Amino acid sequence: MRQDKPGVLLVNLGTPDTPTTPAVKRYLKQFLSDKRVVDTPRWLWWPILNIGILPLRSPRVAKLYASVWMDGGSPLMVFSQRQRAALAARLDIPVELGMSYGNPSLKSAIDSLMQQGVNRLIVLPLYPQFSCSTVAAVWDGITEVFAGYRSLPSVNFIRDYAEHPAYIAALKASVERSFAQHGKPDLLVTSFHGIPQRFADEGDDYPQRCYDTFNALTASLGLGSSEAMLTFQSRFGREPWLTPYTDETMQALPAKGVKHVQIMSPGFSADCLETLEEINEQNREFFLHAGGTRFEYIPALNDDEEHITMMLELVNQYR
Template sequence: MSSGKPTKLQHSKVKLRNTVLLVNLGTPERPTYFATMRFLREFLSDRRVINIPRWIWYPILYGFILPFRSRSAMLKYRHIAPDGKMPLLQYSEALTKAVDAQVTKSNANTHVELAMRYGSKSIYNALHKLKDIPHQHLIVIPLFPQYSATTSASVFDEVARTLRQWNFLPRLTFIRDYCNESAYIEALAATINHHWQKNPRAEKLLITYHGLPEINHIKGDPYACYCFKTSRLLAERLALEPTQYETVFQSRFGPSRWLQPYTEDTIVKLAQSGTKSIDVIAPSFAVDCLETIDEIKREYQEIFRENGGEKLHYIPALNASTPAVNLLCDIIKRAIST
């Protein structure tokens, strides 16, 4: 029976649970036509990605792009995932597991989860599991080192859209980008140096980033600036002369102008001018995926050889390497302490 005395609340003694959400782009669940179509439909319906009036865009998307591009994309996914296991998901899960294991060593009250902006492992599903956990500090880290409205901002939109349904909002820390982190540049440099220790250094280093329509840059998306800064910092760390490396942009989609110079055009130009070997690294991809495994390692290798080149070496993404894990753990520790 109640004594009638008010309960004394000890709010100051409540310890926050830290939940870290690592968010990557996403991938089809399996390399089939309809799974690929579902993924592309969600991805290309995002206004952050395609900012065209819907009455113009949807007839193009549903009438032309989805029926035809889904098949070509499916074939590429089958090439990189013959066993049905998508590399982007596999590498992202391995990275998440490694980061979680290391973070919990020093902070048992912290847990690391993986989500995808598009696809079944959605941000909504990941956050829904956490909805009833009180006194929570949510740390969201989009796995896009260089900020763009088409990637990191889209992740923020989806997090905010999901949290609008919560009555008890968590404390929120959103890591907008991490390309200025010295540990990120060191990790890239270590990956390149490791490659050079095992293989002869090529005549040219191409630093390639996922492309972006030029109109996005004109409208104020700072992505290109972050990319060129990453290349400059990396070149300084490697003590490269300006003639020894070049910043380029890949994965152009559609007829409009994208950020330049284009990776494919540069590879053709180098091969035709007598360059026999190039090294390629793609800093904008936290883990290896379709754009690195198929586009760079296969397509660009073929293009380079067809135009007179001999050897294109792809230097892998950071994936779940020790430098990548240490980088994210350091970001998480600082986010917890602030």
């Protein structure tokens, strides 16, 4: 009789192996070659990517990574490994970490789980809000790995957890800690990673899932419409992305009388380049240069105990 043996696959986006131009170039090439991320026809995109973007962008991005690099690697890698270890310590089943791009690869993580006898895979993409460019890319990557397998495990795939009570509770706790430390700001800004507006027009429900998180969080905190707002960051390319844009918002707020902001990025399960450099450095400068006086960044949930408890609850649904 086939005995059930579950295992957990945690997945995040990925990171360069080192903060160097060659490593960043390899990583960006894999990331920006995924049709889920950039769906421009290949005949048009390949010259732009390989001749224009990679040679110019890689050295600049490598310097940014170097500015936030930690002893154990990039922040995303360090916190993701801590998350895996903390979750594994609270479970009696195998837990592995795989990245959609870079290392450890999805294949290496899945191979390890299969070698441990896992025949029921619980996949937890660490993206709270579904998007075709992130969660769907995880689905594609797993499917590609299993194309080389003769036997397949059953799969429980967690699509997202935008409104999960434990997720909202963890976010609420992080905001309350910040308010207690710094005082309540004029405005709480929740900055989510953007996607092209066209993706949403074509059916991606990501914007709605972001608003689902925002609405649940602000309701739990008792914040009114004038006390919190949602923005979108990290736009890339020339086509319109989801608005309002975080950077433009930061530059405009002081003229509207908002002098003290606290900002968080609830769509990121671990601090990374987009939170530590883009939000806490670039957008801090935008806000203060425009006349703001106080700017505080609320860290990602990372390996907070409340965050690991949430992961445990999500996984235990399929135990």
